[in-house]
Amino acid sequence: MTLPQVPGYAVVEKIGSGSYSTVYKAFRKNGPREAVAIKCVEKSKLTGSAVDNIITEISLLKVLKHENIVEMKDFQWDDRYIYIIMEFCEAGDLLRFIHKRRKLPEAICKRFLQQLALALRFLRSHNVCHMDLKPQNLLLTAKPKLTLKVADFGFAQYLSTDEQNSSLRGSPLYMAPEILLKRKYDARVELWSVGVIMYECLFGKAPYSSSHFQELAEKIKARTPIEIPHSPPTSGECQDLLRKLLQHDPNQRIDYESFFQHPFLDLEHIPSSESYQKAIDLVCEAVKQDSEKNYSEAFTLYCDSLRYFVPLIHVETDPVKKSVLQSKVKSYIRRAEDLKKIVYGHDESNEEASEENRGINTHVDNGSPDFNLLCQLASRTPAMATALEIGYSAEQYMAECQYQTALDKFQSCLGILVPMLSAEPKGRRRDLLHLQIQQWLKQAEGTKAFLAVVNLDSGNIPETKEWCRMQ
Template sequence: GSFAIVYEGVERMTGETVAVKQIKKRGTQRSAIQKEVDIMAKLNHENIVKFHEHFDDDEYLSIILEFVRGGDLRDYRKTHGVLPEFLVKSVASQVLSAVGYLHQQGVTHRDIKPENILVSSKNPLVVKLTDFGLAKAIANDQSMLKTFCGTMLYLAPEVFPEHYLKAANKGSYTQSIDIWAIGCVLYFLLTDRHPFDCGDDRELTLSRICNAQYDIQLLEQHSSSAFECTDFISRMLQVEPRFRISDTEALVHPYLGGEASP
């Protein structure tokens, strides 16, 4: 990320390969950092990168994490092209399971995108969520809004209060922003296009995000079960957060093999 560098390291006691994430603190209060670290330390889920320990000094926070060898989902897709639909469904189930667990712990990821979904195993395909909120907490609350080419494309309408006019609580957001982001990721994995990307036209991209305007036909063309697929994605990409499908409901949606009620 913009505020962190990740190194490969080895734990001296065990010889285990680990990832060392070094984050420049930029004046953030130590208590805010400690709160985020405490949250990470408590998380234990097969689809979330495991936290080992951390080291803190005046300038940097160094976090020791599970080392995931397969790179991230963006690079995996670049190498393998558009993923077969059964793999996209597998990714959906795994990420939704991880997000459901986070939400049960009272944690909102806030930055789900292909770069933050790591590939732990390729056969079978196993993915793990990483990078939930720590870098942004250490930088500042506005940092997630400053990156247009990337993160912004996965942000829900309510994160843009100056453009988002439909919700009564505009400018605030809940755990449902993670569901929106997962919908964007799955659309991208299926079609090789982002649902709202208008290139350099920032205002048009924002307009599309805030009105959930995307090409449904393109999605239908890339799915062998078009009705279930478009229904699944559209329930995630609801402009109103309260109308979005929950992680629990999504996991039992017919598209993933469940029997969700209409």
């Protein structure tokens, strides 16, 4: 096979191909020996629309500079080819990564989805729609940490959530139903594609896996329900986001703002210099409140700081810095555990308590006069009374370190009580309900912090010859 001659680069091997382009690995001849990927587009194979796509791709990549978007370093042309010189992503693409492992743990899926969400948030700020999101177009770099980068902007276009289009773009398996059915669509089509990618990461296949296009189209047209498999088990937040992304009707699908704010993604706690400073500020305030014997407030602040600290440990690549950070975080965890016992008054001898003794009955009593009064006032509203019982049991599970169960129950009771609060008339019951909701929201956040600690190492991928460990 004859390799192309690109001025300034030594082309060494073919790494991929498309309908009118071939991608090669190459090295710069001058300066540091940097690996690049060169997309060679054969001019003679370009149709009118393909020419437009190449022009759009180059013009977009010149301005789209983001950590989670593959960088275009240069472009050239001669009589036969257009050469797009790109950042080289040595860890391959997400599809290969999934197939190597069959399914990805939820923690790994979450990290990839967070990075994809950051790229999409950046694209939305420029009104750009990628229009061909799929695992093959999500490339991975391994150094200094495993990072996902969006690639191949050949179908991209400027499209807002107000504008509509009808051109057929993308890959059928990842296309939103409104595109496949040749209806008008807007930028929300990307969110369906994200849902399909998320599903494939978790379960090893796309929700509408089909042997041919006609079968896929029939499933879409029939709006065949998408079932979330029971195995492997996934968290409530994960399932909630998946269902909201994979809505056939774009008007029922989650919108971008809600997507970026979804608790499963938790973009607020993504590691950064800002998140590190927030963690430091929170833990300093926690120490202050602790010294003043404001134990409940100190516990909440320690938990809040841990939600920022734990992701920072995951991404730290310097062994010395990582060890120091781990040591500090362990001390904060120990103090938070001590404060949890003080705040909850947990009796370790009662860890084997039955479900009935955790408060799932009609006489909930947590020792707080306000809470007990709220339970009495809620007795004439069965749904509220039940939600309060669930919330109380969440506190018990939290005290017993059963964090996932506690979080599920906190979310369950808050899902009932928060809508009730908006409809509740002014009065003593409303005031008490508002206070209790605020307390349980804080406790739910604390539970998430302890879950993050418990899962600190669950997201690591064993090292192999081919894949680095995901930090």
